Amino acid sequence: MQSSTHAGRAGRPRSAAADTAILAATREALVDLGWSRLTLGDVAGRAGVAKTTLYRRWAGKNELVVDAVAELFDELRLPDRGSLAADIEGVVLQFAAILARPEAKSGLMAVVAESTRDDALRERIRTSIVERQKRLVLEGRARAQARGELPPETDPAEAARTADLIFDVVAGAVVHRTLVSAQPADGEWVRGFTQVLLWGLASRPAESPAG
Amino acid sequence: MQSSTHAGRAGRPRSAAADTAILAATREALVDLGWSRLTLGDVAGRAGVAKTTLYRRWAGKNELVVDAVAELFDELRLPDRGSLAADIEGVVLQFAAILARPEAKSGLMAVVAESTRDDALRERIRTSIVERQKRLVLEGRARAQARGELPPETDPAEAARTADLIFDVVAGAVVHRTLVSAQPADGEWVRGFTQVLLWGLASRPAESPAG
DNA sequence: CGCTTTCGCTACGAGTCGTAGCGTAATACC
DNA sequence: GGTATTACGCTACGACTCGTAGCGAAAGCG
Known part of the structure; x- marks a missing residue:
């Protein structure tokens, strides 16, 4: 699906570390809050990234949790x-x-x-x-x-x-x-x-x- | 769990027809909107009751859908x-x-x-x-x-x-x-x-x- | 060094939540 | 029949989340 090295793309590559941190933060938020109270803003805070970064990589909460x-x-x-x-x-x-x-x-x-x-x-x-x-x-x-x-x-x-x-x-x-x-x-x-x-x-x- | 006749209680009894209408409206909203987009305000509108009536009978969305x-x-x-x-x-x-x-x-x-x-x-x-x-x-x-x-x-x-x-x-x-x-x-x-x-x-x- | 893309940050309108407050309607008890 | 008690419809409210736009800065590619 998503090549981790972005192959021939120009410009700043996406941080692979951010991916890892976001998915880990998502699981952590699932433990603390459960599905319904989990918000993307909260996950962004836990992962140490901006909320907009989440929306640039995942379409929404559903897709993020599936990957996590x-x-x-x-x-x-x-x-x-x-x-x-x-x-x-x-x-x-x-x-x-x-x-x-x-x-x-x-x-x-x-x-x-x-x-x-x-x-x-x-x-x-x-x-x-x-x-x-x-x-x-x-x-x-x-x-x-x-x-x-x-x-x-x-x-x-x-x-x-x-x-x-x-x-x-x-x-x-x-x-x-x-x-x-x-x-x-x-x-x-x-x-x-x-x-x-x-x-x-x-x-x-x-x-x-x-x- | 809930006696339909309210036995010895004083005051205006709860409308059984409202219960039926609300549960039917909940199922209808589930069909049209699914779980995540279903709102209690929408259900109230479909059932022809006030939103506050829903909150008086059910603790929240979860309990309502279970019953429905x-x-x-x-x-x-x-x-x-x-x-x-x-x-x-x-x-x-x-x-x-x-x-x-x-x-x-x-x-x-x-x-x-x-x-x-x-x-x-x-x-x-x-x-x-x-x-x-x-x-x-x-x-x-x-x-x-x-x-x-x-x-x-x-x-x-x-x-x-x-x-x-x-x-x-x-x-x-x-x-x-x-x-x-x-x-x-x-x-x-x-x-x-x-x-x-x-x-x-x-x-x-x-x-x-x-x- | 320039080009391109991502990143962090802030701000925003829109929508929902759950509740409070009020006047009214419907029933039980006396 | 009168009164107390509860349910109802309605409106309004602050708080929260959503998803996006816009900006300047950062980080690789050629």
């Missing part, structure tokens, strides 16, 4: 723990830990809400957050198929639909648990969720002993 | 279609249809976002929306156990945890599909989702032919 929150999810990793269930549990716990942070909570849901009436914003969220993390699903599936834990996929279109479905189920469940039910997505919950995701409700539930 | 949106979900029903899979598909499709409406989209997510910093608001959402609809999960489970489709539950605490988990998975997945992925939760998607919910990813995926 997107950085939080880039720390997600898919560690190889030997089994699909363990891999899922690991990444879901990471996701839950990020969602538990106040800057992620109040920011993410608010921009999603706004995106229902702003196609450009929804696309920005998809490209900078959702699609970016869908890699985890694809990689996890590939690993599990190599291990023989999941059947290999025949139709690539069907495989893409399934990946989208998994992402909706995983991300949606964790978000709902954390934000709506307001309960921690801790180890116990994640184990139960993973069991349902892999073997469903109809199978016998206590396949593995308590641990 | 909560009414939308009361139309959810759990029709008996003979099998657990069919029952799930039926209620999920209803839920998706409600979420597809613009007044639900923009309103629900916004108040959830605000509730991350407002305990009273989160509790209001839980009691007037979430807990209210959890009946569907409990009823569906009971029916399926009567049919022998699900194993009977031994520990009541474990059963409650499972019901919460199911609700988080179902509601979360549909919300994520509709609002974040911005794809319709149509019959095809719901069939795939129900298969995963009942039999998991590890079981054979294509039990039923394409339809």
Whole structure:
């Protein structure tokens, strides 16, 4: 999207340090004030830049918060723990830990809400957050198929639909648990969720002993 | 919460018609303006009441929208279609249809976002929306156990945890599909989702032919 | 060194917020 | 029926935020 060096442009380049400071200040303001009370003037003050600088770089509050929150999810990793269930549990716990942070909570849901009436914003969220993390699903599936834990996929279109479905189920469940039910997505919950995701409700539930 | 007849109170009672008009006007404003541009002054104008009347009944925009949106979900029903899979598909499709409406989209997510910093608001959402609809999960489970489709539950605490988990998975997945992925939760998607919910990813995926 | 772009700062009109104050309308109690 | 009590509609208000315009200065590019 935005090349950090501005390539062939003439004139004074935009300060990359200002970008970093502004996004950090945005997260800080989300923690202190939440979404609704967050003002661009406040963020500018925290970041040590002029308010006009913010408006030169971002169209508004929505776009700024999307960029500020997107950085939080880039720390997600898919560690190889030997089994699909363990891999899922690991990444879901990471996701839950990020969602538990106040800057992620109040920011993410608010921009999603706004995106229902702003196609450009929804696309920005998809490209900078959702699609970016869908890699985890694809990689996890590939690993599990190599291990023989999941059947290999025949139709690539069907495989893409399934990946989208998994992402909706995983991300949606964790978000709902954390934000709506307001309960921690801790180890116990994640184990139960993973069991349902892999073997469903109809199978016998206590396949593995308590641990 | 609020008795409609005001029981033993003296003085002029609050107009029930005003309540109805205000909530309807709120949903109308959500459709036209979305969450962020919705103002209480605008709602008052649409409802034909004074702005001060709104502030006398609701603490603010958040509480008003929660009440306006909560009414939308009361139309959810759990029709008996003979099998657990069919029952799930039926209620999920209803839920998706409600979420597809613009007044639900923009309103629900916004108040959830605000509730991350407002305990009273989160509790209001839980009691007037979430807990209210959890009946569907409990009823569906009971029916399926009567049919022998699900194993009977031994520990009541474990059963409650499972019901919460199911609700988080179902509601979360549909919300994520509709609002974040911005794809319709149509019959095809719901069939795939129900298969995963009942039999998991590890079981054979294509039990039923394409339809 | 000039050209170009960004930056910080100030100021501004427009819009919204939530409340106070007033006179009036509608009901409960006696 | 009279009176107390509460809700209602209306107007006005200070405080705040918004997003932009305009200015001089700063920082790279050629």
